[in-house]
Amino acid sequence: MVTRALPLPHVRSRARQILPGFGLSLGYTVFYLSFIVLIPLAALVVKASGLAPLEFWTLATSPRVLSGLRVSFSSALVASMLNIPIGLLIAWVLVRYEFPGKRLIDALIDLPFALPTAVAGITLTTLFAKTGWVGNLLEPLGIRVAYTQLGIVLALVFIGLPFAVRSVQPVLEGLGTEVEEAALSLGASWGQTFSRVILPQLLPAILAGFTLAFARTVGEYGSVIFISGNLPFKTEIAPLLIVAQLESYNYAGAAAIAVLMLGLSLILLVLANLAQARASKVVGE
C-alpha cells in the first residue's frame, strides 16, 4: 500500500501548540517566581553588598560565623542522611502492609509540617533535658541530647522526616511487587533483591527526599534554638547569628551571612539535583 502525506490546508510557519495556555501559564510562572523568590533574594544580595569586600570577607571568615555555618550544614546533612533509612522504612511499612491504624500513622507523618517549629523545639527539649522523661534515661548512659549538636540533629530529623517519607512513598507504590517476585524466583536472596532491584529504582526518589529535607532543615531556626542551647562555637547555628546581627541593627552583616548560606545551599542543591538526574536516567525516567 502506498501512503502519501496529504498537504495540509493551511501550513503555519511555526508549530502550533495543541495544548492551550502555554503563554499564559509560563508568564504567570515567571512573574510569581520573580515576585516571590528572585526579587527578595536579589534584595538580600544588594543589602549585603553594602559591606565593602574586605568587611564582608572579615565577617565571613570570622570564627564565630564559620562555626555557625559548620554547625548548621553538618547538622542538616547528618539529619537528612539519618532520614533516608527512617523515611524509607516508614514508607515501606505504609505501602506494603495493611494494619489497623495505618491511616492514622499516614496522617501523623505530616504533623511536623503543621506543628509550629517552636512547639517542636520546646517539646523535644523538655523530653530530652537531663530531667526529662527520655533525658533522665539517657543521662546514666552518658548520652546528652539537649544543648548539644545531637539535639540539633534530633530536631532536624523531626522537621525533615515528612520530606523523606513523602518522596519515596508514591514511587514505592508504583514499583509494585512484581519485580521483587521476579528477582526472588530467579534465585536472589531478599538482601540481593533489595540492594540490586528495589534500591536502585528508588534512588532518584530517595535523593529527592534527601534534597528536600536538607533544604528545609539547613535554615531551620524555630525548633533548633530551644534544644541547642546556643553555645557559641559549639551549638550556635548560622540563622541565630543572622538574628543576632539584626538585633544589633547590623543589617548588612545579617544579609552577608544570609548570602553565604544561600551560596552554600545553592551549590549543595545543584549537586544533589545532578545526582538525582543521573539516578533518574539510569531508571529510564
Place this chain on the structure above:
Amino acid sequence: MNITVENVSKHFGTSKTAALEHVNLNVESGELVALLGPSGSGKTTLLRAIAGLEAPDSGRILFDGIDATERAPGERGVGFVFQHYALFKHMTVFENVAFGLRVRPRETRPSNVEIEKRVRELLKLVQLDFAERRHPWQLSGGQRQRIALARALAVEPNVLLLDEPFGALDAKVREELRDWLRRLHDEIHLTSVFVTHDQDEALEIADRVAVFNAGKIEQLGTPEAVYDHPASGFVYHFLGRSNALPDGLVRPHEFHVSSTPRPGYRQGTLKFIRLVGANARLEVEGEGVSAPIEIEIGKGQLEGELTPGAAVYYQPHTIRTFPTTN
C-alpha cells in the same frame, strides 16, 4: 520435570468464595499445559502457587513426586514470566538476562566469561542479540516479553511458568509470539504451564488445556477433547461463540443456510450479512429465539441469493445439550 498439584485450596482475605477449591492437576514432563478461564477463576493463583509466590491454605505441590510446597520460589527451579514483563528497568537487557546467574552464591556462580556466553546464547535464541546494551524502556512490548523469557530461561529452570504472557501485546505481535513460543517449546521440551483467558491461544499451542471456573478445574484434556466434547455448558460457552436455541446450544459454523424453504429448515429473518474472506457472517432473527442467531459458514455453502430483511431458512446440524447450562 513432572508437576503434581494435590488438593490445593486457597482463600484470599475475608472473601467467601475460594480462589482455588481442592484443585488437582498433573503436568507431565515436557508438556505444555494451558490454564484457561475467565478472570478471577483461580488460574493465576494456581500458577503462582506452583511458583511459590503464593502459599496454598491446604494441599501439596510436588515436583517429580517430591513435596515442594514449603520451598522458597528461588529454590524451585522455576522460570516465571509475568504479564507486564517485570523487567529490571535500571539494568540493560544483558544485565536483566544475567541477573539470575549473578545472584548465585559464589560456589555455584559461573565465571563472567561463562555468564557472557550464556546470556549471548539466550539473546540469540529470543532474536534480540542486537539489543544487549539497551534498556527495557527502549524496547517494544513484544521484545520486552522475549527478554523476560530469556531471563527466566537463563537460570536453566526445570519448569517454565507464564502468566498471561501475551496479554499486554497487540493482536499481531501476540500471534507471532504465540507461534514462536510453540516452536521454542518443541525445540527445548521444557515442562511449561501458561495462564490465558484467550481460548484461541490455549487451543492453538497447548498440549492439554485445563478450563477453570470459580476456583475449580471444570475440564482437563487435549484441545480437541475439550472443544469437541465439552464437559459442561460453561466449557462450551467459554471455548467459542455459541447460540442458545430452544432445543440446545449451537456454534456459529454448525448451520446449513438457504434462501428457499427446505425440509427440516427453520424460518427466520436475515438482519445482517457480511462476506469477508472465505466466510459469510449472518445475523438471523429466529422464531422463538430471543437473541439474534450468529451464523458463520463458508461462502460456498450459501444456497441461493440472500438479502437483508428477507426470509432465510436455517438448520443447525449439531445441537448440544447440557444438564445445567450456566
